Amino acid sequence: MLRRITIVGASLAGLRAAETLRDRGFDGELTLVGDEPHRPYDRPPLSKQVLQGTWEPEQTFFRKKDGYAALALDMRLGVRARSVDLRAKRVALADGTLADYDRLIIATGARVRTLPGIRPRAGLLVLRSLDDAIALGRELMHATRVAIVGAGFIGLEVAASCRARGLDVTVIEALPVPLFHILGPTLCDMIAAMHRDHGVDLRTGVTVTDVIGESRAAGLVLSDGSRVEADVVVVGIGVTPNTEWLEGSGLTLDNGIVCDGYGEAAPHVYAAGDVARVANRWHGDSPRIEHWTNAVEQAVHAAENALAGPEASTSFSSVPYFWSDQYDRKIQFIGRARPHDEVVIVDGSLDDRRLTALFRRGDRVVACLAVNQPRALIKYRKLLASGAAWEAAISGTAVS
Amino acid sequence: MKVVVDFSICDLHGLCVEAAPEVFEIGDDGALRVLNETPEQGLRAKVDKAVRECPTGAISIEE
Numbered sequence: 001m002l003r004r005i006t007i008v009g010a011s012l013a014g015l016r017a018a019e020t021l022r023d024r025g026f027d028g029e030l031t032l033v034g035d036e037p038h039r040p041y042d043r044p045p046l047s048k049q050v051l052q053g054t055w056e057p058e059q060t061f062f063r064k065k066d067g068y069a070a071l072a073l074d075m076r077l078g079v080r081a082r083s084v085d086l087r088a089k090r091v092a093l094a095d096g097t098l099a100d101y102d103r104l105i106i107a108t109g110a111r112v113r114t115l116p117g118i119r120p121r122a123g124l125l126v127l128r129s130l131d132d133a134i135a136l137g138r139e140l141m142h143a144t145r146v147a148i149v150g151a152g153f154i155g156l157e158v159a160a161s162c163r164a165r166g167l168d169v170t171v172i173e174a175l176p177v178p179l180f181h182i183l184g185p186t187l188c189d190m191i192a193a194m195h196r197d198h199g200v201d202l203r204t205g206v207t208v209t210d211v212i213g214e215s216r217a218a219g220l221v222l223s224d225g226s227r228v229e230a231d232v233v234v235v236g237i238g239v240t241p242n243t244e245w246l247e248g249s250g251l252t253l254d255n256g257i258v259c260d261g262y263g264e265a266a267p268h269v270y271a272a273g274d275v276a277r278v279a280n281r282w283h284g285d286s287p288r289i290e291h292w293t294n295a296v297e298q299a300v301h302a303a304e305n306a307l308a309g310p311e312a313s314t315s316f317s318s319v320p321y322f323w324s325d326q327y328d329r330k331i332q333f334i335g336r337a338r339p340h341d342e343v344v345i346v347d348g349s350l351d352d353r354r355l356t357a358l359f360r361r362g363d364r365v366v367a368c369l370a371v372n373q374p375r376a377l378i379k380y381r382k383l384l385a386s387g388a389a390w391e392a393a394i395s396g397t398a399v400s
Numbered sequence: 401m402k403v404v405v406d407f408s409i410c411d412l413h414g415l416c417v418e419a420a421p422e423v424f425e426i427g428d429d430g431a432l433r434v435l436n437e438t439p440e441q442g443l444r445a446k447v448d449k450a451v452r453e454c455p456t457g458a459i460s461i462e463e
Contacts, residue, residue, distance in 0.1 A: 002443040016452055019452065020452070023448055042457075044455065062457070076419065243427070245429075292455055293415065293453060296452055296453050297453070300449070300452060321413075321415070330411070330412075374412035374413070374414055374426070374430070375412075375414075375426055375430055377414055378417050378426055380420070381414070381418055382418070
């Protein structure tokens with residue numbers, strides 16, 4: 001008999017898991033634990049609407065305060081989970097309280113990496129949480145020059161938002177082109193050119209060796225000996241999964257919580273979102289994924305399996321999807337590409353920065369990138385989900 | 401149930417079309433359309449999925 005379900009992590013995956021459990025008729029005790037003081041909020045707008053000042057921070061909350069009554073949650077916010085005892089089926093929280101469970105869903109997410117060997121100081125910021133976004137927005141009000149370390153999606157979105165605010169922006173990237181491992185060479189060059197055309201000083205193939213400024217960051221020293229002066233430095237060099245609290249628990253931890261295709265990390269224990277490595281039947285691998293849609297899909301899947309039990313559980317199969325909004329461009333990506341997959345632009349052009357590109361590996365189409373072409377993406381999502389051959393994908397283009 | 405879309409915040413991610421093609425469509429004009437505003441209860445799980453997966457929270461269900 002299922003009486004108690006505990007969810008650790010009160011961001012997107014944790015909330016979606018809770019909603020799904022209630023939707024599917026679970027009427028037992030449901031505990032949602034989150035280490036941040038805020039009720040669940042949406043992260044993608046932080047680097048865009050919130051940073052550009054077009055949204056108040058409160059607009060990122062998924063539900064209004066009174067929107068939680070229907071979920072009947074025992075919501076414990078501002079408290080970190082300290083450990084789990086799998087045999088006793090009990091989570092210990094940092095405030096000394098316990099949360100017993102019949103099923104546990106772990107969605108503790110990830111936290112930002114900081115520059116190794118660099119001590120924290122004023123003016124040296126990151127962007128992950130709502131509080132980070134508020135703090136960064138406040139700093140930008142008094143800034144004219146911003147240096148951003150890392151040209152990943154966060155770094156590039158922050159760059160675009162800072163340009164929208166009229167700030168001088170320098171972006172430092174260790175790789176020769178941004179997003180190379182995700183998009184491959186051709187499309188990366190287009191992204192780099194887009195930022196340069198919008199006035200970003202994008203410096204690639206260099207790393208940060210030091211931060212200038214004693215009490216407050218005043219810029220960067222780079223590996224080529226050059227210096228970048230800035231009023232604010234933003235570091236966006238990736239994240240680390242929050243698994244330390246699970247060390248010694250018996251769960252398999254290896255760059256995240258290793259799960260089977262049912263989303264199970266151990267009997268009665270599931271994981272979802274940025275912290276999880278769930279085996280995905282679609283590509284046969286179990287990577288850790290840091291994208292919005294993945295968090296939702298894995299959370300829903302974990303919640304359904306938690307209720308269904310081992311006999312009725314389904315295995316996870318999903319075509320990965322992410323998007324990024326930069327300037328007036330919506331970049332959408334489905335599937336899974338490697339840097340050396342063949343890329344064919346089937347519609348639009350690099351010059352227009354409005355295009356649909358397909359990625360080929362062997363005789364299969366493995367991914368699709370669309371820039372300002374949302375309809376194309378829907379078509380290719382179907383093809384990718386059905387495991388279409390390359391020839392079929394290409395000829396499908398010819399037909400429509 | 402009644403499906404309500406806030407078109408002012410729809411961002412054309414198209415995940416609803418994948419989740420519930422009986423209910424949502426992106427037309428030749430590139431705009432999202434609700435094909436069936438009052439789908440039968442049998443489509444509930446699919447519409448729920450569309451609501452959950454919409455990145456802008458543009459879809460809601462009125463009972």
